[in-house]
Amino acid sequence: MAPHSCEAATVRVLCPKLLLSGNQPGALQWLIGSPFFPPFTVVSTFRCIHQSPDLDQESDDLRKLLPKGFEVIGGLIVGDSDAEKSALEAVRAARRLRKIISEGGELDDEKIVGASVDAGTGAIHFFISKTEKLAKLEPVASVVYEEDKSGKYLWENGCLLHCELPIKLPFYFPASSPSESKKMFSEAVDAVITQFKEPNVVYIAETLNKASGDVPKPVVLRGKDFGFGADASNINRLPAAEDQVSDIISCSHLCLNSKPAAVVNSAENADKIQISLMLNRSEKSPTSGAPVAEYFPAMEEARLIVVDLNLDVLTYAPKELPLMHAVSNLVIPALVDQLYSLTKIILPHLLMEHPQLRIYHFNPPGVLHPITTIYELNYGETEMKQVDVRKSLHMRLGLPLDRPLLRTANALDLSVNDDSRSNTKKRGSIQLKEVHIGIPSSGVSEGVASVIQGSYEYYHYLQDSFDDSGWGCAYRSLQTIISWFRLQHYTSVSVPSHREIQQTLVEIGDKDPSFVGSREWIGAIELSFVLDKLLGVSCKIMNFRSGSELPEKCRELALHFETQGTPIMIGGGVLAYTLLGVDYDEGSGDCAFLILDPHYTGGEDHKKIVNGGWCGWKKAIDSKGKSFFLHNKFYNLLLPQRPNMV
């Protein structure tokens, strides 16, 4: 193919993982970009789950999931050696999807990225499709992978606009003809949408600030200044430039991270702007006179139903975008889309109990931008239907299927008032988290370190003014393990106290009632009972007759940290420890163990803990020739297995 196109395109790939589907031939993925980025910039990719020809379900899902400010810019397909032919298939699907999502507002000559993956080699080829009519694709000049600075690129130039809008929508229908209810409800919903663009609507934009300090004053945008009235059907148009100050205020006015010092690389610490919708009852309306009360009878018995529609949208906007533009072109369309999505779910249940729909935003690992989900929480989130919903979302986003990443507890915290939250944090737990971060290296040259995945809390002696010195080390190790499961959102069970642990062991019949309140030791077996009872977590147990056998199992332990990633409890004839990782040099057999010691009796001082060696790498045999694991003692290792759940 001759490079006849004078403007050979460059495809930029920002997301760290492009291929989600494995190498199944025919598997289709959507490539996500943003209208605010240079063309052919791939921010993320979603797997196509409902690969039906009409793509209705797919467009429905994407409309809910993808925040406004991002869009489908192409497709990727796993194909055979004819890369262009496969890519063309992906392009066609992407064009179809774009058409459905934009509801006919899509033009035929939008440029679309097509990519095909060679099922055999795994090589990815990119093409550009210029118009729908041309069956021929253009090759790309180059493909740049920029995943290392992608987060910075997104969040230094852009910000999030968040709008929560709880609506109580009443609607009426004749009691004698319930079949009319759907029509009446749809009309009421349409009336809400008209309201979004009324001149008496006020959009208040303010900085969503977690830290206290100077924040810019809120900006008030008035519906009458938007110029909706002129052409209400086309809100994609830029508002007519008027001599209004609010016209030219850009999003950056409300962004705090504009200072160069701030490091922003994820949606969590991105600049956020809160948009609130209000109705201005002081906007003069020419038709209304002095108050009047008028009664209109129903003629026949009418029924009133009130539907709760709790809208909550998140959109992405470049900071230089005028606020008014961001509201009219991103926030309002997002509200409209979400309103329709909620309506669609509620409609079949209109005359029954309404589904409790809650909206959450997530920033799952590996996905650069936030995503939005609508969960139905009538029966809680562990209900099978909800598990399936999450599983399908995990699949779509290419997330691992064995860990909960889209549970309500994982959701982005966008609450305006953060005071209450930080207070409960202070009261709820005083434990330090992830104390092993920043400790000196193990000293194993050529070693490969395998450590636990995720966060945990450090539980040790004397915490919560409870004197367990001399007997509570295994209890503390168990608390650390349970905190890991909590922080990874596998459970919402609170970390049990010593007494609660003992109570559990009595309940399952392992111990006599006198055990509660005693100072008796527990070991690895008891821990496995408690984990099974409280969390439903199963464990592997490894037995060692002598401490000298431990280094031999280093490879196995490394594998545990790689696949399970849970903290290990070390018990046996001696003191209990928590094992957080191993550093192992296969060549020399040299190894070190990352030990978190529950016997620490001091305060929550990270420096003191690290300097005292209460959390640190322990070589099996230290420089003085002393063994860490005693040769004349037996050891039991408890390896909790990561539950296979989402």
Added chain:
Amino acid sequence: MEIFLHQTMVKAVVGEEARLTSAEDRLSRSAIPAEVGLVIGKLSSVLDRGFVFDLIPTPSNDAGEPACSVLETRDDKKKPSKSKSQSSESSSLSIDSDWVAEHARQVSRMLLGGVKVVGIYVWASDSAFKNSTMILCQAIKAVSDAIRHLDPALDEALLIHICYSPRRWNCRTCLLNSSITSSSLRPCDFKLGRVLSSLQRFKCNYSFNFRLPIYSKGESSRQTFTEILRQELAVHEKELKSANAMIDGYLVHNDEPCNTEGEHEIELLFPFMKDIRAEATKNVTGILHFGGSIYSYAYLNVKEPVSRAVADIKADITRSLQSRLDIICDEAEQDLNPTDVGDDEEAEILTIPISKSILNSSTKACHLPLPRRVLVPWLAGTHICDYLQPFESLEVVKERCMELMSMEHSSLDTSKISEVETETSLMVAESMWDVITPASSAASCRLEGNVERTSREDGNKGMDNASYASNVPMMVAIFVLLLSVILGFMLYRKD
């Protein structure tokens, strides 16, 4: 009584010098031994200060007797003394508390936001005043009870005594508890100064548009039109209190005084479609559409925080709606009482005014236009207000200002009265299905100025005309529709 010391009371009161001096001159020139009247002003708990704008004498009652007279206790109680010279150590005051209270009730309707009836004054000798504490306390209680429904936060009142021998002014504050006794009265500082000229002005155009479901209920709990409206006003007041406000386009954040000159505009912001009235699934017999525009105004002392102005504007809106409904109800009472026709039941049913009608599924569409507000120039560039019924003219306003506010004929010019609210146009619809959404009401045509201005006598007829007139275009439309159907049918038959 010591426990009440904790409650904040105004510590000092400043009176508008020009007004109070002229009142004193008027009183001293007149030979009347005693006079009672209302104190108009504002009390600021934030500033610990009271401000008196004007004193308004209570007019003679329906029987033509003055509201206040001096009694010689040793004499026959019913014989009031006629001249100052007769007043002695034993004299005391007789006050028609109910009449003063009625005066307060009517005057408080005419005051804008931030201006209130804050107490009463008496012109009496020192001894008569001292001997009449109980009577005065009763009068204060009657006044505060009469205006409380317009000002629920009312917790203290002023009692100003203008003593003629020796000539001096005395001011006391009175805590309004369930029982007001002489110990509720506490003296406070009183001085004259300039109060009115430094007032800050706040304006608010408030437009609302509610659609209230009228639920199907058992026969026993049937409510009349005005009962439902009263309930709605209570809900509305609550909603209004939590509304956000903007002053001159800026959201009200801090609580600083407003430093800029001129008239300030307040805008009130409400949550988007989060109606607190909406209840779960229920059966409905109809919809009450309640809406319109209120021209609201409030006066603020320069040192008061702007949040006070917002609260005053909100209170003015509530008070204004309440007053209009009161006027409608007063009217209905007056109309019902004289037409005591006895056994002619049918005639009685026909004369039931709309405000008293019961709203249910068999009730036809009906309209109850509330009177509209007009502003009347008052003191030093400030205004008071009045309400005009559709059948009333501005001359009525003038009369009321003279009678109730003791304004002079020469100072009143009907051309200076601003008609800040337009006459209401009524919705043309027969059933609730035409008005359930705001969009559908905008589409349905409104009849402009259909309410005829007629004389007071046939007021109700005027209102009936209104509802009749609103049906005319509908009938024309139906006629045209029928005609076209017949025409179409005939043409079809020809083919």
